[in-house]
Amino acid sequence: MMGRSKMFSFILYALGFLLLWEWLLPLEQVTKTSEVQYFIIFVVASLLLNFFHSPWYITWPLKAAFILYALYAIFSESMEFILWLSQLLGEIRVNTSMVLSRDWLDLSPLYRSLLFFLLLWQITYLLRYWLMIKRKIFVFYFMTIFYITLLDTFTQYNGEHAIVRIVFIGFILLDLLFFKRVLEAEKMDGQHLLLRRWMIPLASMICFGVVIGYLSPKAAPIWPDPVPFIESKAENMGRGGISKIGYGVDDSQLGGPFLNDDRLVFTVTTSTRQYWKIETKDTYTGKGWIASDQAGKEVEDIQYGEERLLDDTGSISNEIQEAMFNFEIGYPHVVRPYGFLSVKGEASGFLRYDPRLDKLTSYTGDMNEVRLPSYTIKYRAPSYSLQELRATKGIPSGADFSILREQYTQLPEKLPERVRSLALELTGEYDNWYDKALAIESHFQTGEFSYDQTRVAVPKAGQDYVDQFLFDTKRGYCDNFSTSMVVMLRSLDIPARWAKGYAPGQYKGTSGDDNRIYEITNNDAHSWVEVYFPSLGWLPFEPTKGFNNPVNIMHDEQTGSASAAAFEEESMETKESQPDEKEAEEKENPDNVIEKDAKAGNFFYKYWAVVGFAVILIGLAAGGLILSRNYWIPRLLIWTYKNRQEDEAFTGAYEILLNRLDSVGLKRHPGQTLRSYAADVDSHFDTTDMSHLTERYERLAYARNENSTNWEYSKELWENLIKKTMNRVKKE
Known part of the structure; x- marks a missing residue:
């Protein structure tokens, strides 16, 4: 069973990679980037680390080391690594200063590549979240279509074949995730068998639709090409329209x-x-x-x-x-x-x-x-x-x-x-x-x-x-x-x-x-x-x-x-x-602020290492908190309620438990009673704790019997369920 689950996850990651690949393919044509292979390798490695659930203290050093290697291979020009590393730190210092002064157009290619690697790092993390936790990919799919159509319209990139690939990959991915959500919600037996039976006809239908759409005759475009159309309108806009700023000789209107x-x-x-x-x-x-x-x-x-x-x-x-x-x-x-x-x-x-x-x-x-x-x-x-x-x-x-x-x-x-x-x-x-x-x-x-x-x-x-x-x-x-x-x-x-x-x-x-x-x-x-x-x-x-x-x-x-x-x-x-x-x-009036800017620049150049280290440390801490939130949030909740003695705390603790269960995928369906939902949770965890807690919650909420909760006993059941949500996250 575990092997089938891994196979399904691998298929989802592979389809997600193919969508992300469409973002990288146009780079050689629309930018001066000629080393796209390093970005592709980085994406593949990041997704594989996510697939194997590698902890952050392993993935972060590996990704950072690869980024350093890729930048060295692209920009070192056979320079010794130590000398190049010193040059890299200097460029980061100078370009960070330019970012702080909002001079973004003059950033160096090395610094831009570093920022692009960090962007891909974030996107691969979001892909894991969309594919494996939310089971929804429509936002990223729509962004991919929009990105390719913009490049096809306003650059020399031809997105005709890319759109076909995106439609094919995206439809399969959307359907698989939707079917998986339905199976998990209904808790059907033999989910992997059902998925396998549906994948073949589903892929066949999508392939057939894409091929027919691609080969069918197309009508001529109704609208003109927007680029020359917009340019002509901007240049020839009449009175009352939008003109382009610049020097002109006619000031009569x-x-x-x-x-x-x-x-x-x-x-x-x-x-x-x-x-x-x-x-x-x-x-x-x-x-x-x-x-x-x-x-x-x-x-x-x-x-x-x-x-x-x-x-x-x-x-x-x-x-x-x-x-x-x-x-x-x-x-x-x-x-x-x-x-x-x-x-x-x-x-x-x-x-x-x-x-x-x-x-x-x-x-x-x-x-x-x-x-x-x-x-x-x-x-x-x-x-x-x-x-x-x-x-x-x-x-x-x-x-x-x-x-x-x-x-x-x-x-x-x-x-x-x-x-x-x-x-x-x-x-x-x-x-x-x-x-x-x-x-x-x-x-x-x-x-x-x-x-x-x-x-x-x-x-x-x-x-x-x-x-x-x-x-x-x-x-x-x-x-x-x-x-x-x-x-x-x-x-x-x-x-x-x-x-x-x-x-x-x-x-x-x-x-x-x-x-x-x-x-x-x-x-x-x-x-x-x-x-x-x-x-x-x-x-x-x-x-x-x-x-x-x-x-x-x-x-x-x-x-x-x-x-x-x-x-x-x-x-x-x-x-x-x-x-x-x-x-x-x-x-x-930059003359009046040159001295102030110089002082700020001198401070940054003098203490750039301290500032840079502080920024990196804060970023790492924030990233660590985000990535480990499913581990420290439950412990924080347990610690918060551990020493509370009053029975009034029971209501708040129960509602927090409901939110926690929802966040790990155990959702309560619209119209579902608390008792029915508690039975589903107990069935999932193979326990009766949720039903006991729900019974006490209903007595307190509807019968107004404040002595019915037995807070010390309820707190023990509540902590057990919170800990089980942690175990569920680890398994996923």
């Missing part, structure tokens, strides 16, 4: 959700954190932005290396610095920091500056736009005097300033009046442009507004884009925030314009010359606000929630005004009351 895109656009090496500016626009239409004609302003040609001051450098002259750009996605426009002086590129040709857009574009000698793969920009990072900023309270007289005021305070005729009313309400107590701009900027950092990329409305016909955001939705991304601030400033006759380009990007460390390296992706495409100060030029502001302005303000005031002090105090209170926003700003 703003609004609507967009999809994230983490493709790398460029890497820049420089000493300062910057906005990466591309262009500005000056005419707000009520729906978006366009560039005005600006008669009299002609394009200018600039040679590579020629110094041309396009941006004011503020009130304080800083040293000349360099920013070195390397592009993964090329554009003909030039991405530049504030304080631009010159561009040095590898290509021949020239640059063309369009003052309407404040935009630089690269051209070849024959007047064609060219995409530069790399270039270096010289610039002076601007610094602005706070004293001069707060001294600006209006536009000076003069023809040039009159034109500037007309161009950069333009607003649609039908702009709702409540937009200007809100701006006046927010800035009424301030007498200078800078504090007014800060007040409007701070308004968007309150809890009324939410940064969101998906649930973003598109203004209806006749509805103003800014008015909708300020008073109706209060939910959006950088275009909503920046456009609204520009419009509110213009309603106060403060010259402002809409700037676009890229946010500073993600800090990636330092280069050999101590410059900082930033990676900018399509997700960093961004828009912000520029406000004109006659004595200083255009100053950037950042209203978008969760972003931080990298502009350098020199606090050179001797004594601040009462209004300024009040505003600064209010700003501090706002920041203190919004810890989540502060954390978001720190995430966007």
Whole structure:
């Protein structure tokens, strides 16, 4: 009888392995993994150890030793084992630090393989649980089908034959487990004979159905291939649909959700954190932005290396610095920091500056736009005097300033009046442009507004884009925030314009010359606000929630005004009351947290062995408790009730016993009486203890006879049954 039981278990394990094998077969095609055999051997060995019920103190060292051997065979490159082991520990230390800093994309292949081995370790344990204890495999079967269909749809892997194999193996496995559950529930005699009689016709029927389905003619697909279909929809989505984030030239219709895109656009090496500016626009239409004609302003040609001051450098002259750009996605426009002086590129040709857009574009000698793969920009990072900023309270007289005021305070005729009313309400107590701009900027950092990329409305016909955001939705991304601030400033006759380009990007460390390296992706495409100060030029502001302005303000005031002090105090209170926003700003401003990250990194590198050992020790302890729960839980229950004397403990102990019996497979059927269930349990254990306990429980529950339980005697029966559940687990 025992041999037949082992044979049935072996068949279940074999079918479970074949399902798990389907997870490993595509790896060579969809990843760079070329050593799949080690993972397959590991799965087979793990399942065999489970089949023979090897204790954890044997299986864990064996599995760990094989993982170490496999990693050495794959990644050692003939290095001596001791040296490679030292390298392995170093990679684990570095990659664990990257995991803790959520830099998951840069993990090394060795560390990824180690994690995959640990994942397979867990899956093989779950297979044993599903096959031998729960007798249910549908969840894993469904996950396997879903996994293969995803790979077949979105990768080069052809899952046609894999689906056939999965259907065949899965149906047999599901039917065997279902039939086994029925036989165990009904306690039929000759279970193995019945299983053997059913397996042959069952397998034959499934084989026949699969073959007929495979050979039958198939109709053409009704739906198109989802990959090109989705890509085309993403690229050609009309107004009101979902667009893909990134730099674009058409800003006439703003609004609507967009999809994230983490493709790398460029890497820049420089000493300062910057906005990466591309262009500005000056005419707000009520729906978006366009560039005005600006008669009299002609394009200018600039040679590579020629110094041309396009941006004011503020009130304080800083040293000349360099920013070195390397592009993964090329554009003909030039991405530049504030304080631009010159561009040095590898290509021949020239640059063309369009003052309407404040935009630089690269051209070849024959007047064609060219995409530069790399270039270096010289610039002076601007610094602005706070004293001069707060001294600006209006536009000076003069023809040039009159034109500037007309161009950069333009607003649609039908702009709702409540937009200007809100701006006046927010800035009424301030007498200078800078504090007014800060007040409007701070308004968007309150809890009324939410940064969101998906649930973003598109203004209806006749509805103003800014008015909708300020008073109706209060939910959006950088275009909503920046456009609204520009419009509110213009309603106060403060010259402002809409700037676009890229946010500073993600800090990636330092280069050999101590410059900082930033990676900018399509997700960093961004828009912000520029406000004109006659004595200083255009100053950037950042209203978008969760972003931080990298502009350098020199606090050179001797004594601040009462209004300024009040505003600064209010700003501090706002920041203190919004810890989540502060954390978001720190995430966007890595310069402010470099020192903190360095300290955390130094601590980890110094004590990595202690931390790693503690993590491993905790993991082993947790795993040991989980694997041995069927041994220590009964003993804990016995110990808990051992010294209790009151009869009231009997009810709780009896209910715990029912749950314990259910967990080891002795389930009570719906509608089954306690006496009938007790008889089944006694029949299984060849005892009468459960019936005696049930009789006492019923007298206590229904007759309310508290003296009928005889707790000392009942406790002895209860402990015997708890111990028998332990023996049942060992046999399984």
